[in-house]
Amino acid sequence: MSAPGPVSASAERSAAVAAADAAAPTMPADAAGAAGEPVADRRLHPMSWLFVLIQHLKQFIVPLLILVFAGRGDRNELYSLIGVGLLVLAALWRYFTYRYGVGPNGLVVRSGLLNRSLRVIPFVRIQNVAVHQTVLHRVFGVAEVRMESAAGKEPEAQMRVLTLADAMALETLVRRRGADPAQAVEERADSLLRLSPAEVLRLGLVSNGGLVLVGAGIAAALQTVPDFNGRVPERVLRGGMHWLFGRVEGYHLDAGGYALLAAATIALVAVALKTLSVTLALLRYYGFDLSEQGRRLTAERGLLARWRTTVPRRRIQAWTLEEGVLHRLLKRRRLAVDTVGADEHDEGRALKELAPIASPQTCDRLIAHLLPHARWDALEWRALPNAAWWRLFLPDVPWTVLAAFALYWHLGSWSLLALLWLPWSAFKAQRRARRMGYAMNAELVAVREGWWRRHWRFAELDKLQALQLTRSPLDRRCGTATLWLDTAGAGALSPPLRIRFLPADEARRLYDRLAGALAGRPLRW
Template structure:
């Protein structure tokens, strides 16, 4: 172990960017923007608006205070961050503890040539450090420094030059917008926010639209066929508008997407107006998800996502999640083979599960279809019973899903394959498994089956569970015992 040279100069303390107080202030001003605009536009305000101005002044002083009291020092083995004047704090963050470095730039950041830096650790509910904001060159240098220390610690060598693994051109980004549901998610979030800020507005709008629609329908006296055609037309229009909105969001969020490899670290860059850049060590990846929805299959595309040890409990894009938002199947397979060469992804020994379990996948469709048919029959009479025509399709879909159920296990990886209409593959390295659980519900006890749950350090909010369902009891116990012995022999890597 090398000792510090007493003659070497001490690392100098550094400040944030001189305009950092402005970005902190703008971020805190969101809740005050409406009364402030009202006061500026109309020239007068009530007591609440006066208090809002006082709050704005206090926030401005707090932002300036943070700039003048925030210092950070880059040492040989980590960062030291000082903050506060009356109540001072010193936080030392070793480079070995930093698992993810995220750089974010909105449009204003890009105009000023600055970036917001977040340093993440495994399982942390909050970042180890948030630097708002640094010069872009300083932010990139800090990211490179963390990457270089992580690479040297893991491999005993200097970091290798960045190697691009995947790029998305404009056509791929447009395909991503078509297959994603981001438009529906954003609209749903907007409706939820509107209902919280003004609970009366949304019911009033829905009630007004409903009264006009019912009045129009009563005047024209449409029959059941016209009702069906009109409803289908409105549904198609809504789907088309949401897909166009999803395409616009995909262009904003994923334009210029680039996945690159720096030694043992993966880095993702993306964004049109706002740029987002994050990096994480490959060994922090806990589990993988390969998806193939209906539109994916039409366009012959898949998506590849990962769960990392960095947990985001507040939502957002803190950790590395999407390695391939959309790509051809062979590109996804090549990416898995490159990052997990020991897993032999293309030669996994898949073991099918009993196809007779299809009726259990069909069971949830029965009460839902019966309820919809009852409501439709009450409103439209005998025509409403046509909803029962969904049952044969649900039975066929459940049968096909059961035929595709399978799992695979080798000396490095365990994988589960599920779905038919919309498919996914969920897999993890054996060295990343933390816990096993064998569960038997009432139907399992009657059918002589069990479900094996496998737990890792991190799981994405939208990721399917890593589980093997409908295993025959003897096979489930044998698999549980085999994995237990394997986990007992191997150290946990995360």
């Protein structure tokens, strides 16, 4: 049996939604049995044990393949496969003991036989519903459902697996009951953004997914492949260099020829990495569709595997608008968001991008639609003093001098070429200083930074969780300060929401104004 092709994805979603609308009202609605206990009488899909087993077996796959096909390592490690049999039994045990049901106010989950567990999860607590389908899921017509709350990064409920119709019905039911338990009217879904295949190709060109994947593969090999850190790199490097130099020496190239060969090799590697990035973008973002239904946003994407994530708009805490050099050449930007409780390393299950790639006008329209009172397009930006450029230039000076000093022992006077980085660093610092600025109105606070790679970072005032005014010894010497603004759900890879190099008096006035705004209204999630 083969997986459905991408052409049938739209018809598949339409059929699933139609089945959801038909199935949602038939799900059990009474939350109390004869003994007054919540009802949980629905089982997972009969093949759910297989997907649970596959999830547990992922950690054994790489060592097993190495031992069987490469013939290296200690074969006593195969004894660990005895645990695979136990995992099979555990997967079957989970299937036969797991039950779920739907009450009037929440989801009921019962698991275990000897050690029994009963959980009642209120609909209003469920903030995010993620429906995930891999290729194998699509073969069997099933999906994994994950429900998250704002309280933490662990899911409130995770069901491996349900039929696609049941998964869509459960998502629909949670969306209806979570918004208003007494409301049963389904609101119309409006599409906010659809990415065409051409846009997805542009996304692959501006991303570095291929480089990240290759780096992750090398790191994984260093950790899992036996003796990779020892003989394997040495053998590959020695054999590859011997073959390469043997071939090159036969052409008797001069210095110019070697330079052209090096440039061609770099170009070939760059093309290969970009091709890999485009392939990854097609796999992850093909068919991207952002829609709005009531106060919830739903994003669906994927070529072979499909991800569908639903999240309330109130869960969005901060926004990031980004553009790199290639973005500017293609006249495109990226609009990302931080959401409460989202795990930045949990690929596909958290809504992190409202527009992976779009024109600046489209991004502005999305912001204006989702933040209608913020008046994003009418913000009055305040530039920072241009004299702050040397503060951005200063950190590069000691590192450049140290690099030139270290290279002197190997290159002699040629190491002084490293100092040519300083003029470029000064030029870059001046450009960055000219673009730095901030803006604030009654609803929104925003900062902008960057020159080579630019970003705009902003948040609603009632989403701010903390304010901090800091002054380093250099700040005290220069009469400046840095204002940090913290929101919930901020990821480690997100640009910081901060205003740097502010004059101390201006920083204090801005801090007092923001503190008064926070004290005058309740914070909301």
